[in-house]
Amino acid sequence: MKLIRRKDLNIEDIRTEEYWxxxxxxxxxxxxxxxxxxxxxxxxxxxxxxRESTLxxxxxxxxxxxxxxxxxxxxxxxxxxxxxxxLPIFTYMKLSNTFLESFxxxxxxxxxxxxxxxxxxxxxxxxxxxELRKSYERIQFKSIANYREILTSKVKDYKxxxxxxxxLGVQNRAVLSLNINKxxxxxxxxxxxxxxxxxQLGDMFEMILKSDIEISPDSQQEVVIKEILEYLKxxxxxxxxxxxxxxSQFKFKYVxxxxxxxxxxxxMLINPLGxxxxxxxxxxxxxxxxxxxxxxxxxxxxxxxxxxxxxYLSVMDILELxxxxxHLFIPLLSNFIDIDKELDRPANKSFSLPKDIDKHLDIxxxxxxxxxxxx
Numbered sequence: 277m278k279l280i281r282r283k284d285l286n287i288e289d290i291r292t293e294e295y296w297x298x299x300x301x302x303x304x305x306x307x308x309x310x311x312x313x314x315x316x317x318x319x320x321x322x323x324x325x326x327r328e329s330t331l332x333x334x335x336x337x338x339x340x341x342x343x344x345x346x347x348x349x350x351x352x353x354x355x356x357x358x359x360x361x362x363l364p365i366f367t368y369m370k371l372s373n374t375f376l377e378s379f380x381x382x383x384x385x386x387x388x389x390x391x392x393x394x395x396x397x398x399x400x401x402x403x404x405x406x407e408l409r410k411s412y413e414r415i416q417f418k419s420i421a422n423y424r425e426i427l428t429s430k431v432k433d434y435k436x437x438x439x440x441x442x443x444l445g446v447q448n449r450a451v452l453s454l455n456i457n458k459x460x461x462x463x464x465x466x467x468x469x470x471x472x473x474x475x476q477l478g479d480m481f482e483m484i485l486k487s488d489i490e491i492s493p494d495s496q497q498e499v500v501i502k503e504i505l506e507y508l509k510x511x512x513x514x515x516x517x518x519x520x521x522x523x524s525q526f527k528f529k530y531v532x533x534x535x536x537x538x539x540x541x542x543x544m545l546i547n548p549l550g551x552x553x554x555x556x557x558x559x560x561x562x563x564x565x566x567x568x569x570x571x572x573x574x575x576x577x578x579x580x581x582x583x584x585x586x587x588y589l590s591v592m593d594i595l596e597l598x599x600x601x602x603h604l605f606i607p608l609l610s611n612f613i614d615i616d617k618e619l620d621r622p623a624n625k626s627f628s629l630p631k632d633i634d635k636h637l638d639i640x641x642x643x644x645x646x647x648x649x650x651x
Contacts, residue, residue, distance in 0.1 A: 279483055285334045290480050296397035297473060298447065300361040302330050303484050313353045320351055320451050323359050327387050330359045330449065352379035354453045358481075362447035364396045365591065367474060370609045371452065372598045374465065374576060378454040382595070385439045388448060390427050393420045395445040401472050419443035426639060437639050440592055460491060468495040470611040497572045498611075504542055504568055505612055511561070512543050515552040516625075535562050538569065538578040541605045548607035548618065549625060576603055 279290040288303040304316055322333050365382070372380045395416045398409045419441055427438040454462065463485065466478030482491050539562075543555050569578065597604055607613050633639055 277480060277483060282334075285337075287334055288484055289331070290483060292476060292480065294399070294476065296399045297476060298362040298394055299476060299480060300330075301480050301484065302334065302359040302361075304357045304359070316353050316357055317349075317351050320353070320357065320359070320453075321349055323449065324381060324383050324451060325387065327389055330361055351381070351451075352453065354378065354455045354458075356456065356459045357453040358451070358484075360450045360452060362394055362396075363450040364445055364447050364473065365442070365595075366444050366609055367477070368448075368450050369591075369594060369598060369606065370474075371462070373604050373606060373609075375452075375454060375458055375462065376576070376601055376603065378452070378458050380452045381450065383449040385442070385448070390424050393423070393442075394447040395420065395443055396447055396473060397445075399472055416443045416445055420446070434636070434639070437633055437636065440590060440633070441639075442591075444591055456489075459485060460489070463491050464493050467491070467493040468498050470498075497574065500568050500572050500574070501577070501612060504538070504565060505545065507561075507565065507568070508539065508542050508555075509546055511557060512546045512555055513551040513553040514547075516547050516549040517552040534578055535566050535569065538574065539565065541577060544605060544607050545610055545612055546614070548613065549621075577605065579603070 277290060277292055279288060281288050286305045288305065289300070290303070291300040292298075304319065319334070319337050322337060323330050326333050328336075363382075368380070368382050372382075398412050400409075403409055420443065422441040423438050426434050426441060429435070452462075459481070463478050463481045466474045466481065469475060469478070478493075485491065539555070539557060543551065594604065594606065594608075
């Protein structure tokens, strides 16, 4: 990793030299010319609404641009603001679901250069088999080729469906702005993740922050989650039952008993599509799980209100819900899901597409991907 302080641009520029992720973070220095939040707001707006690189936007940025408030959206800017190049969409979804009170925004898809769409690759640390890594990459390339094909189609209204063909590993620009306490929480969550890609991001954020404060990662939350899962997995039915009637609805379910709510969320981790038999737990189960919960703050995983079948919804549906700041419990993005079991799902129970795409059969066919990857 390399960190360069650009005093002339009032940014810190940190990047990896890893081909598999292409991460680059620009930290806006909250002083000098950018002490005024409106100036930072204007720079953020320019980065979110431009096809140019972040560095190019920073070089061409004039601080007096922020004076025209009528053309600028006002963002919730905090003391730490980052512009992240090539953030994977699944990492964005995890962070936006975790830091609901902080400002985090993904760049609109129309600003992606269709000829330079990146996706996060599988690093050698995860899979030494080159054949497996190449198989994964073929699936990603196929998805992106389908995206480009639909995007360039002359058929009316096709462009609005193109984004539904982008793969989960696709990367895009994002802006994240949070206070110092949330910044420390972010770094801790990334460093303690089971995912190598998130560890890489955690190292980068830590390098930016370490001149101000030392971070001591605490993995106790991850440990407690695993303990609760181990306790519950024998109580949950192994058979899944897809609730077809719920797919077209999104409902909040308010539960006053936080232990009961957490148990429901963890049941979805074990069986994301819903269990054929209802989970039964007694008073002793609640007491035992309550004791585990007292060890750490389990955050939104314990208090989320909109679980639904988010292991089944399309990625764009989940993004739309997150953009509206809904609390979502997303089994799809959990480190603790039984991925082998989920990969064995039949295709008709693996994902959904918007209903209005039914009339465009050629687009629906393009969603079909090569099945040459075996895990």
